[in-house]
Amino acid sequence: MKSGPDIAMVASLVGDPARANMLTALMNGRALTASELAQEAGITPQTASSHLSKLEAGGLVEPEKQGRHRYYRLTDDDVAGVLEGLAGLAARTGHMRVRTGPKDPALRRARICYDHLAGDLGVQMLDSLRQRQLVRQRKQDIELTAEGERFLAKHLQISPDMLSHPRRPVCKACLDWSERRHHLAGTLGAALMQRFAELKWAARDATPGSRVVNFTRTGEKQFAALFGSGQD
Amino acid sequence: MKSGPDIAMVASLVGDPARANMLTALMNGRALTASELAQEAGITPQTASSHLSKLEAGGLVEPEKQGRHRYYRLTDDDVAGVLEGLAGLAARTGHMRVRTGPKDPALRRARICYDHLAGDLGVQMLDSLRQRQLVRQRKQDIELTAEGERFLAKHLQISPDMLSHPRRPVCKACLDWSERRHHLAGTLGAALMQRFAELKWAARDATPGSRVVNFTRTGEKQFAALFGSGQD
């Protein structure tokens, strides 16, 4: 009775936007925890859990228990290859991701990722830092330059000793779910977000549990002055 | 705002069982008409039309008008390659197509494809004919051998002159939707089905519009005696 490979089964796994976001977030080869993947996809942990068990059953991802975390990675390069192929087909027809994950535009623009800024503005900030040589990035690792330290001290009153932490890195690249571009995590990312709040540039949304970050009118201007890309 | 290729969009196209069946039916490179694809997928023409327009919008298939038919083919080898990749992933996880297209098991076992027998039994019959050298198959073309003619005359009272037709070939391979294996079409396929009905081995289901073919108890035995594969 078995006929051929059930290509619809595996294709439908990739066909769901939330799962597709998780998979593309895993395309860099690194393993991510279930809750990180939930953040990337913009869904709650329980929904992500359901998706991940389906992906696991379909053989697309593999779990790895570590303490109370569950790390997931793509099973192998074959999976990555097929995903690349699908991306190629999608790219040439001009179908780009416009509205992946959360529907809320505010959530896509600026939100909290753990304790740092994510969303369009988060990506834009790291882009700006990188372009002006304030940080140097190599894959996942980000390093603060001397100019970067001066910049932070001058404009935001952030000194290097505020950033040292026994276990946590100062800078770290964190994949933004809205695409495969990074935003800034680590103690610096957290310190920046905290400073934005202190300066009343931005504040987390009042509704409990919301990850949206609302920028004030002046905060948006100041932010654009420091990290703007000219087009906005 | 555009981010990356929308892999979920194209994957969800392949993710629907009906569309996946159409695509696999097109994997041999030949172009098929819309109604043929509907038959392969086990759906009505209007549903197939909807699916095909989506596949076309997604750039997976290309239409070609010819008379009052619309032939569809895969856009290029890239599409076929991705489909192969998906099939590979599905195959190694052991997920095979068990219940593609129509839910009705009877429809999968034996049904009418135009005027000839399709379904598991149709595929099985052609397999048997080929294995016993009663026909010779090369790709899409099937040829009746001398032994084949004797076999038909002796067991089913079908003579070669009954099969000649000005435009229609005697034998023709027709892809069975349940997988990429062929069943027998052409005037011989039609003559066989007609003979099965005359001998009261099988009859089309009474409910109007149904394509199910019901075999009688004795008919099933006789059929198995002529075309059985030993395992059934």
Added chain:
DNA sequence: TTCATGCTTCGATGGTAGCCGAAGCATTGT
């Protein structure tokens, strides 16, 4: 023209699956 065939569009229906709230395990830290 008139009819038949192949395909498409429209409208309505139903089944499926994604989603989240609440609660339940498991593991780690204090």
Added chain:
DNA sequence: ACAATGCTTCGGCTACCATCGAAGCATGAA
């Protein structure tokens, strides 16, 4: 032992989409 964190399971809700009937266009045949 107790609390906190990470993840899972369960139940209900909602939205989407595949499906088909009926009708509307085309094209080709008589």
